[in-house]
Amino acid sequence: MNLPKQVGQWRLTEGPQRIDATTIFDYMNGGGELYLGFRFRYLDVYDFQGTDDTRILVEVYQMETSDDAFGLLSLDRDGEKVSFGPAGEGIYGAGLLRLWSGDTYARILAEQETPESREVVMTLAESVCRGRRHPAPPAFLGCLPPELDGYRLDPDRVSYFRSYLVLNSIFFLSNENILMLGLNTEAITASYSRGHSVERKRPRLIEVRYESESSALAAYQSFLRTYLPESNRDEVSGETSIGLQNMKIGAGETEDGWVGHTLAGRTLVLAFECPSESLARGWVNTAVRHLMSWEESHD
């Protein structure tokens, strides 16, 4: 990474400081779990000091895959969207730019936000992106239906992750890893809403793709046992994973609406905060149909 030694009034005074999985907690305490929840390789930290005694901190996270770097950006999309052409994209707000460029995720933070510091943040971001190839978002996102019975997918509320800690920071499910998430799974959560109305409850899909059908079945059983202990044991048979016609879609009423659930091959499909049992089942059915269509095109 070739960052300039001086940009505007800010001069590189320290760095890069290399942080890896063994030192990340020394650097950011519990914040490190966020990055270890994705496929993290290392972090380089650059410190720029301005002549006015303000600081710009550049953190460049090197991830194993572009999907992991995308996942970090996808956790929070509030702010101004910024494009770096074919090399990357980011979200800016109040002096902080969060950036996804291929297998790199970066945070560029100006201690004091001014027009000048903003310009320097963007210049540094261009340096991070320079010469990089920027792939498409994770293919798995293609399995999400754009609409569920009049509820439209909110693209700013779609997150990609692998860790149950990350899931809990978006949508608290359990203090234990009941979906058996891990670095070998990929998961998405998406919110759906109707028009511009302010609704407390927004249907949410969670889809998790496991390494194998057996690990998916084990996770499904874990979910039902823990989250819907009153559910019918028949809903958790291995047969549920074979084709749409034989697939059984379950539903259970919970404290915040109906939960629809099924297993489709090695993908677990869950719908939360559904207004009725029929919608819970219908939305899971829609999600599975879309998933299968995506799988056919993807394969």
Place this chain on the structure above:
Amino acid sequence: MTKTSAYTRRDFLRSTTAAATVAATSAPLLSAAGAVSSVVVVRDQKAMTGGNKVDAAIVEKMVAETVMRVTGEKSTKSAWLSLFKPTDIVGLVPTPHLNPTHDEVVAAVRQQLVEAGIPESNIRNAQGGTEVVKQCTALISLPGLKAHWLTGIGTVLKNYILFSGRARDYHYADSAKLGEIWNLPHVKGKTRLVLVDALRPLCDKGPQPDPRYMWPYKGLIAGKDPVAVERVGLEIITKKRDALRGEPWPLSPPPLCVEAADKDYHLGVSDLKRIKVETVGWSDELFL
């Protein structure tokens, strides 16, 4: 099917529904009839400049005002001496980095302790491992107010996580058990004052700083009951989040550690209706 011991969203929703039912029949927060814990919130609009620079002189006055209100004493000296003896080994426990406690707050506390007669050599920075805290006879917890992506809130209860010697365990299923650290033999009963730096809190995405969610509250929150102080800080963060989004924006994960510190570890009061909050100074966007 048989349910496991995991705590789920459903358990949380059941507990909050029950709590809301109780709250609907209780007195409002600031009147706090029958309160059993007290928390003081002192704010000054001039505590920080537009560039988020702290005015050390103002903060010094705020600290003095806070400790007098907490203790009910008439002077700063008598207030500190009602909490500590000159023979005490006093450990200061600030947040060391990532939205750290402002140096000006720590410096004001240290200076006022010395002026009250606590020998400077008896004042230690106790944050970190277990060695220094074992030597201390008294502690002042001085965390910065912030939300935390692993525990909901990462302020008072989490401030002692390194005293456990196994910090990472509390990132996972044990995240609700932060209160148990306060009952470890080398920690229990030592904390005489909890003083939270709420000059510029962080209401989301902690512990890493994110200026989108930081704002100049310009306050100090203090008391002798760590759970009550945490609960008041949590209320401020929650109300700020709702104001930012214009709709309820609950913390995720929910800060389970706060109620657990009350119900399971008996460290203090987590029910807002049983906390008397005294507010002093600047009242804009008080969130209480």
